[in-house]
Amino acid sequence: MLNITLIFFVSVIFELSQTYENLAVNRKTEQSSISEQSKHSGLAVDNNTDQRVSSCMRTNLEQEVWWRVDLGEIKSIYDIQVFYRNDSDANVKTRVDYHAGFALYISNTKCDGPTGGQLCYKNDDGEPPLQSDHICQIHGRYVTYYNERTGSGSNLPPSVVNTVTIAELCEVQVFGCSTGVFGDDCAEPCPQNCRDDLCKVETGVCLQCVDGWKGEFCNQTTTVFISVPQPIGSQPPSNYTVFIAIVFGVILMFLVVVIVALLYKVRKSKSSKSHVNAAYQGTLPAEESQGSNYATLNLEPTFLGHQYGHLETSNASRSSHPYLSVL
Numbered sequence: 001m002l003n004i005t006l007i008f009f010v011s012v013i014f015e016l017s018q019t020y021e022n023l024a025v026n027r028k029t030e031q032s033s034i035s036e037q038s039k040h041s042g043l044a045v046d047n048n049t050d051q052r053v054s055s056c057m058r059t060n061l062e063q064e065v066w067w068r069v070d071l072g073e074i075k076s077i078y079d080i081q082v083f084y085r086n087d088s089d090a091n092v093k094t095r096v097d098y099h100a101g102f103a104l105y106i107s108n109t110k111c112d113g114p115t116g117g118q119l120c121y122k123n124d125d126g127e128p129p130l131q132s133d134h135i136c137q138i139h140g141r142y143v144t145y146y147n148e149r150t151g152s153g154s155n156l157p158p159s160v161v162n163t164v165t166i167a168e169l170c171e172v173q174v175f176g177c178s179t180g181v182f183g184d185d186c187a188e189p190c191p192q193n194c195r196d197d198l199c200k201v202e203t204g205v206c207l208q209c210v211d212g213w214k215g216e217f218c219n220q221t222t223t224v225f226i227s228v229p230q231p232i233g234s235q236p237p238s239n240y241t242v243f244i245a246i247v248f249g250v251i252l253m254f255l256v257v258v259i260v261a262l263l264y265k266v267r268k269s270k271s272s273k274s275h276v277n278a279a280y281q282g283t284l285p286a287e288e289s290q291g292s293n294y295a296t297l298n299l300e301p302t303f304l305g306h307q308y309g310h311l312e313t314s315n316a317s318r319s320s321h322p323y324l325s326v327l
């Protein structure tokens with residue numbers, strides 16, 4: 001009875017910890033080196049987490065090693081679990097020292113080499129445990145295990161003296177969902193305005209939004225302001241510019257006034273002449289007295305006042321004191 005209860009409990013815990021799908025099982029794998037001592041890369045994705053030597057892949061001892069699994073297409077990853085060899089023998093510590101400083105990368109292509117793509121995890125805080133879990137919600141197709149002893153980049157614990165390393169992995173589990181869905185059972189679709197249908201596998205938060213949408217779930221519209229760009233270098237007019245403009249304006253107005261006045265004057269004198277001439281063209285009245293000639297001119301009211309002119313007559317005797325008096 002106790003045994004049955006225990007088994008039930010264990011299976012419940014197992015179920016809870018296995019919520020996401022293991023995307024790596026039986027996928028294509030490759031590794032940095034193959035030799036008589038090495039063991040083939042597929043042993044790390046055979047869905048067998050047994051940590052004895054018979055169940056683990058292995059590279060040669062080298063300065064730089066890597067192992068890679070191809071998930072088949074870009075996946076929405078939640079975590080990566082690494083199982084090292086544990087034969088519970090005297091050499092456990094030596095083997096762990098070889099693994100210190102390892103890194104996990106996730107990439108969409110393998111063209112950029114074993115360290116291309118995004119870094120999921122880098123061991124730089126001592127010897128790694130024989131089984132470890134690294135959460136990194138990243139989208140990608142290739143998962144690469146990488147280590148090196150080239151002297152660059154690794155912050156190794158002081159106990160690690162080896163100048164070569166090895167990849168000896170009994171299982172690498174990559175948990176997550178296909179793209180476009182999220183949640184424990186990979187059953188919920190990503191919010192509809194996520195760009196490229198990509199969202200975080202745990203929360204459904206979009207990586208990016210399609211145009212016109214914002215917010216973590218891309219369910220808020222963006223308000224679009226059409227901004228008219230100011231011409232480069234344009235600035236509000238300075239006081240000096242305003243002053244110059246006013247001065248020019250005043251000068252211009254003055255010139256206009258002067259020109260109008262001149263035109264008016266020219267017009268006036270022309271028209272005055274023509275009136276006076278018109279008056280002179282008439283014949284003088286018949287009644288004339290000796291010695292003083294006068295003419296009665298019918299001038300327009302504007303000419304009343306002090307208009308003096310030269311009165312000429314054809315008669316020489318009458319022109320001794322010529323004047324024109326306008327009344």
Ligand SMILES: *[C@@H]1O[C@H](CO)[C@@H](O)[C@H](O)[C@H]1NC(C)=O
Binds near residue numbers: 025
């Ligand atoms: C891997 O093993 C687990 C537990 O042993 C099992 O539930 C699952 O179906 C296996 N996956 C595949 C793809 O064989």
Ligand SMILES: *[C@@H]1O[C@H](CO)[C@@H](O)[C@H](O)[C@H]1NC(C)=O
Binds near residue numbers: 088129130
């Ligand atoms: C290694 O294996 C032994 C025997 O199965 C086990 O007692 C020990 O806890 C394991 N060590 C680690 C770190 O997993």
Ligand SMILES: *[C@@H]1O[C@H](CO)[C@@H](O)[C@H](O)[C@H]1NC(C)=O
Binds near residue numbers: 217220
């Ligand atoms: C956006 O979606 C989230 C998650 O479904 C929801 O909690 C939130 O209220 C939504 N916001 C708006 C503005 O609709």
